[in-house]
Amino acid sequence: MPEAQPVTERDGGTGRASAPAGGGTGQQHDPTDRGHFGPYGGRFLPEALIGALDELAAEYDKARHDPEFGAQFDDLLTNYAGRPSLLTEAPRFAEHAGGARIFLKREDLNHTGSHKINNVLGQALLTKRMGKTRVIAETGAGQHGVATATACALLDLDCVIYMGEVDTERQALNVARMQLLGAGVVPVNTGSRTLKDAINEALRDWVTNVDTTHYLLGTVAGGHPFPVMVRNFHAVIGEEARRQILDATGRLPDAVAACVGGGSNAIGIFQGFRDDPDVRLVGVEAGGHGIDSGEHGATLTSGSPGMLHGALSYLLQDDDGQTIEAYSISAGLDYPGVGPEHAWLKDTGRAEYRYATDAEAMDAFQLLSRTEGIIPAIESAHALAGALRLGQELGAGSLIVVNLSGRGDKDMDTAAKYFGYVDDHDTGGRS
Amino acid sequence: MSGLDAVFAAARSEHRGSLIGYLPAGYPTLEGSMELLGAMIDGGVDLVEVGVPYSDPVMDGPTIQAAAGTALRNGFRLRDVFTVVESVAARGGHAVVMTYWNPVHRYGVDAFARDLAAAGGHGLITPDLIPDEAEEWLTASAAHDLSRTFLIAPSSSQARIERAARASSGFLYATAVMGVTGARDQVGAGAAELVGRAREVTGLPIGVGLGVRSAEQAAEVASFADAVIVGSAFVSQAGSGTRAVRDLAADLAGGVRAPSAGEARPSGLR
Numbered sequence: 001m002p003e004a005q006p007v008t009e010r011d012g013g014t015g016r017a018s019a020p021a022g023g024g025t026g027q028q029h030d031p032t033d034r035g036h037f038g039p040y041g042g043r044f045l046p047e048a049l050i051g052a053l054d055e056l057a058a059e060y061d062k063a064r065h066d067p068e069f070g071a072q073f074d075d076l077l078t079n080y081a082g083r084p085s086l087l088t089e090a091p092r093f094a095e096h097a098g099g100a101r102i103f104l105k106r107e108d109l110n111h112t113g114s115h116k117i118n119n120v121l122g123q124a125l126l127t128k129r130m131g132k133t134r135v136i137a138e139t140g141a142g143q144h145g146v147a148t149a150t151a152c153a154l155l156d157l158d159c160v161i162y163m164g165e166v167d168t169e170r171q172a173l174n175v176a177r178m179q180l181l182g183a184g185v186v187p188v189n190t191g192s193r194t195l196k197d198a199i200n201e202a203l204r205d206w207v208t209n210v211d212t213t214h215y216l217l218g219t220v221a222g223g224h225p226f227p228v229m230v231r232n233f234h235a236v237i238g239e240e241a242r243r244q245i246l247d248a249t250g251r252l253p254d255a256v257a258a259c260v261g262g263g264s265n266a267i268g269i270f271q272g273f274r275d276d277p278d279v280r281l282v283g284v285e286a287g288g289h290g291i292d293s294g295e296h297g298a299t300l301t302s303g304s305p306g307m308l309h310g311a312l313s314y315l316l317q318d319d320d321g322q323t324i325e326a327y328s329i330s331a332g333l334d335y336p337g338v339g340p341e342h343a344w345l346k347d348t349g350r351a352e353y354r355y356a357t358d359a360e361a362m363d364a365f366q367l368l369s370r371t372e373g374i375i376p377a378i379e380s381a382h383a384l385a386g387a388l389r390l391g392q393e394l395g396a397g398s399l400i401v402v403n404l405s406g407r408g409d410k411d412m413d414t415a416a417k418y419f420g421y422v423d424d425h426d427t428g429g430r431s
Numbered sequence: 432m433s434g435l436d437a438v439f440a441a442a443r444s445e446h447r448g449s450l451i452g453y454l455p456a457g458y459p460t461l462e463g464s465m466e467l468l469g470a471m472i473d474g475g476v477d478l479v480e481v482g483v484p485y486s487d488p489v490m491d492g493p494t495i496q497a498a499a500g501t502a503l504r505n506g507f508r509l510r511d512v513f514t515v516v517e518s519v520a521a522r523g524g525h526a527v528v529m530t531y532w533n534p535v536h537r538y539g540v541d542a543f544a545r546d547l548a549a550a551g552g553h554g555l556i557t558p559d560l561i562p563d564e565a566e567e568w569l570t571a572s573a574a575h576d577l578s579r580t581f582l583i584a585p586s587s588s589q590a591r592i593e594r595a596a597r598a599s600s601g602f603l604y605a606t607a608v609m610g611v612t613g614a615r616d617q618v619g620a621g622a623a624e625l626v627g628r629a630r631e632v633t634g635l636p637i638g639v640g641l642g643v644r645s646a647e648q649a650a651e652v653a654s655f656a657d658a659v660i661v662g663s664a665f666v667s668q669a670g671s672g673t674r675a676v677r678d679l680a681a682d683l684a685g686g687v688r689a690p691s692a693g694e695a696r697p698s699g700l701r
Binding site for chain 1: 485486487488489490492496500503508509532533534535536537538558559560561563564581582583584585586587588591595606609610611
């Protein structure tokens with residue numbers, strides 16, 4: 001089953017061809033035609049969906065080479081999402097990082113408040129190209145749901161968002177936001193009632209309504225072509241960040257850090273640096289209450305290969321192949337799977353994966369707020385916690401870019417309870 | 432002639448469709464599931480589909496999801512499926528196993544095939560494994576002489592139907608509608624068309640599932656397909672006990688023997 005990964009070479013150091021912003025037309029590091037990254041990826045889904053995946057793959061392949069599509073996408077990224085996002089140095093925060101310089105890639109400043117908008121705009125445009133009129137999506141923290149509802153409002157598409165019941169409680173404000181934008185929000189009360197089950201329910205909807213409906217998957221997981229397509233729509237993050245850090249400092253960073261749930265923001269920023277062998281790519285997973293507690297979302301750190309939601313990747317599973325429920329204080333990292341390309345990057349050693357616990361992430365969350373006046377998403381706070389430790393390891397004079405994937409407004413309820421700013425009698429019993 | 436071929440040939444010789452009934456192993460308990468499957472055989476199903484309860488059953492509607500959840504909460508372990516298959520064989524019944532792929536992958540594909548064959552199972556139905564990804568299973572099933580049933584759907588292209596048929600043995604599974612499992616008032620009109628498209632490329636028996644719950648529907652499906660597959664309706668009855676399951680099996684067995692059902696084209700003779 002494993003197929004050889006085409007060996008690709010660097011495209012000549014800094015003289016990179018300037019691909020259309022976010023167009024992701026570069027095909028190096030693409031999976032095989034059947035969507036395999038080494039042994040990972042592929043399609044482990046019902047036959048009923050294969051036709052739709054084939055259609056999507058064909059349409060995406062045409063679109064990524066179509067200058068008109070690239071121009072449309074770039075126009076939306078620039079004039080609607082607000083790209084390029086800033087690269088902000090965080091010197092007061094970095095004082096806690098062993099003398100390292102830390103720069104933040106400000107995806108939190110995008111329209112809708114996270115990196116999610118990049119992929120959503122790309123897929124929504126594809127939905128129109130395919131002549132489909134209805135979009136469904138899953139959401140955990142609500143960021144992807146809000147972004148999807150936003151793109152559907154903009155492009156006049158019907159929109160239904162599946163969201164675990166636990167998450168609708170944790171992220172009530174985002175539910176209201178999606179409804180305001182005209183989307184229907186369906187609380188999912190099966191299984192663990194979180195992101196994983198929202199994806200299951202979205203897949204059930206898709207298999208029933210595939211003629212009219214596009215499943216706008218929000219991360220680099222799922223059956224081919226989702227992992228490569230979503231990656232390429234987010235590649236703009238890394239392309240911008242690489243250019244910006246060179247402009248700001250005249251050199252490449254020693255490390256790039258990003259949080260990893262499904263892994264879309266991480267793969268997006270990694271993509272810009274993966275051909276720079278001296279740049280360490282560091283993914284930071286959700287350590288929850290600690291790996292030994294069994295309550296975490298650290299799939300690459302402690303999982304094993306298995307299939308979930310259409311791809312072979314790392315997975316939190318028991319001896320019988322039953323999925324183990326993940327846990328994290330952050331709804332967006334509370335996922336027992338991970339994108340297949342991350343599994344391959346781990347196995348090949350090109351990227352490394354570690355974790356930050358709830359407590360470490362919340363410390364970093366508070367620290368960034370107080371030292372830089374930037375309230376990060378709790379997801380992104382995991383990357384910040386990872387950067388603090390990386391700084392200690394790399395030492396004075398080192399340079400780190402952190403992907404600040406989202407803003408923390410949506411997390412104020414969780415944070416206020418965590419830090420005791422409000423009564424926590426109704427936290428929903430998750431911690 | 433392999434075990435499954437004999438099952439379909441026997442029904443064909445009686446000019447009727449075959450009846451295939453599904454229940455999850457371990458539902459509501461391990462013992463309980465073996466009694467329910469026994470009742471199903473007593474009621475007249477030709478072949479039982481033993482389901483593997485799984486945490487993330489994306490092809491299943493609420494009825495089977497809930498049953499799988501109950502089985503898992505009541506302690507179902509994957510190896511229990513072999514105990515259930517053995518009990519079917521011991522009762523003179525015929526069993527195939529229907530399973531999502533990750534449990535098999537985790538157990539080890541060859542080891543699972545070996546243990547299923549040893550338990551007397553005839554093969555596997557794989558709802559989320561397509562032939563494109565099935566290399567390891569093709570090898571293991573051949574090594575242990577097990578049948579492979581892949582699925583086709585109304586959305587399948589003719590090329591994909593051909594691919595699924597070529598990779599399958601025993602029988603081919605046609606999903607009657609686009610959707611998940613669950614009893615429906617009407618079986619999709621697309622089912623007959625799908626079976627017709629499959630007949631153009633294969634002589635394998637073709638079973639139709641998703642949504643069948645009554646003798647009338649069974650008769651209708653048996654008029655164009657070789658086998659009628661009933662799942663959620665059995666799971667619903669299982670809540671009422673063995674008698675309800677046996678009665679439903681007998682009712683459906685009557686359906687596949689109804690005069691209109693006898694018009695099924697004998698696929699093996701084309």
